[in-house]
Amino acid sequence: MKNMDLFTSLNTSVTALRAQRFRMNVIANNLANVHTTRTEKGEPYRRKEVLFATNESIPLFQDNVNAALRKYAGLTNTFSNAARGVRVTDIVEDQRPFRELYNPGHPDANEKGIVRLPNIDPIVEMVNMMSASRSYESNITAINITKRMAEKALDIGS
Amino acid sequence: MANLFDITSKSLEVAIEGTKLRHQLIVNNIANGDTPNFQSLDINFQDALKEKLALWRRNSVIKGRSTKSSLKRLEEREFNIAVKLSAEKKLDASRLRATIYTEPSEQERLDSNSVDVDREMAKLMENSYFHRAYLELYNKKSRMMRMAITGRI
Numbered sequence: 225m226k227n228m229d230l231f232t233s234l235n236t237s238v239t240a241l242r243a244q245r246f247r248m249n250v251i252a253n254n255l256a257n258v259h260t261t262r263t264e265k266g267e268p269y270r271r272k273e274v275l276f277a278t279n280e281s282i283p284l285f286q287d288n289v290n291a292a293l294r295k296y297a298g299l300t301n302t303f304s305n306a307a308r309g310v311r312v313t314d315i316v317e318d319q320r321p322f323r324e325l326y327n328p329g330h331p332d333a334n335e336k337g338i339v340r341l342p343n344i345d346p347i348v349e350m351v352n353m354m355s356a357s358r359s360y361e362s363n364i365t366a367i368n369i370t371k372r373m374a375e376k377a378l379d380i381g382s
Numbered sequence: 383m384a385n386l387f388d389i390t391s392k393s394l395e396v397a398i399e400g401t402k403l404r405h406q407l408i409v410n411n412i413a414n415g416d417t418p419n420f421q422s423l424d425i426n427f428q429d430a431l432k433e434k435l436a437l438w439r440r441n442s443v444i445k446g447r448s449t450k451s452s453l454k455r456l457e458e459r460e461f462n463i464a465v466k467l468s469a470e471k472k473l474d475a476s477r478l479r480a481t482i483y484t485e486p487s488e489q490e491r492l493d494s495n496s497v498d499v500d501r502e503m504a505k506l507m508e509n510s511y512f513h514r515a516y517l518e519l520y521n522k523k524s525r526m527m528r529m530a531i532t533g534r535i
Contacts, residue, residue, distance in 0.1 A: 229403070230402060236406065237413055277417060310413045310414050362503060366506060373402075
């Protein structure tokens with residue numbers, strides 16, 4: 225049963241993978257809507273962003289950490305904001321102003337001929353995308369190392 | 383049975399558990415690499431273990447010399463085993479005083495997150511190699527034990 229610790233490490237990495245994938249979805253959605261001038265709300269598409277926070281809802285994992293801490297580290301008050309992975313708390317809309325472009329022939333242009341375009345900067349989205357994919361990769365590496373450690377632990381006594 | 387699981391196995395067990403705990407912390411740091419206000423966490427259980435072992439060594443040496451210096455060889459050996467056993471219990475029962483601390487960030491980030499992914503990845507590798515080394519030592523030890531029991535290599 226000692227290997228359960230490594231499963232909780234695995235869990236932590238998985239929460240991060242999920243969060244980064246979600247972030248990637250939102251970024252992709254932003255990029256896809258870079259020219260969307262019409263949404264259900266009657267205004268252009270607003271850029272969306274995800275918010276991350278430390279996860280507090282994995283009881284099994286936390287219990288394991290606390291038990292290990294009590295046993296080996298001798299801590300009576302175990303840490304409150306520690307090892308629990310990450311989760312997506314919210315998707316927020318970017319409140320920065322829309323881009324404006326003079327294009328009188330456009331169906332969504334106002335009486336002055338100005339079209340409002342989404343407040344998305346493709347470069348920013350690309351940078352965020354790179355950041356998300358790098359984070360994803362580092363978590364994959366962490367998973368691989370956890371896996372190797374677990375495999376090694378299974379070899380005890382052989 | 384006295385020597386089957388001696389101080390070495392005990393401290394190796396503690397060390398293996400320690401590396402797993404540290405692994406959890408590092409993995410969590412990496413997972414929270416993009417979480418605002420997250421402070422990276424670490425633990426130093428090796429120093430605590432070292433301290434405990436030094437204490438144990440000192441205790442056993444002092445006890446062995448002061449009271450039983452004139453014993454016959456066999457008795458002395460038995461006494462040493464007894465001291466060892468009580469010390470093992472002490473190591474097992476008394477807590478290692480290793481604390482989890484937050485690591486200061488080397489570069490300031492706008493979201494006050496103190497995770498440095500490069501550092502964490504290096505720590506991850508280092509820690510997994512320690513884990514591997516401890517397990518290897520444990521295996522070597524049990525192999526020696528088996529050799530002594532069966533008389534075969």
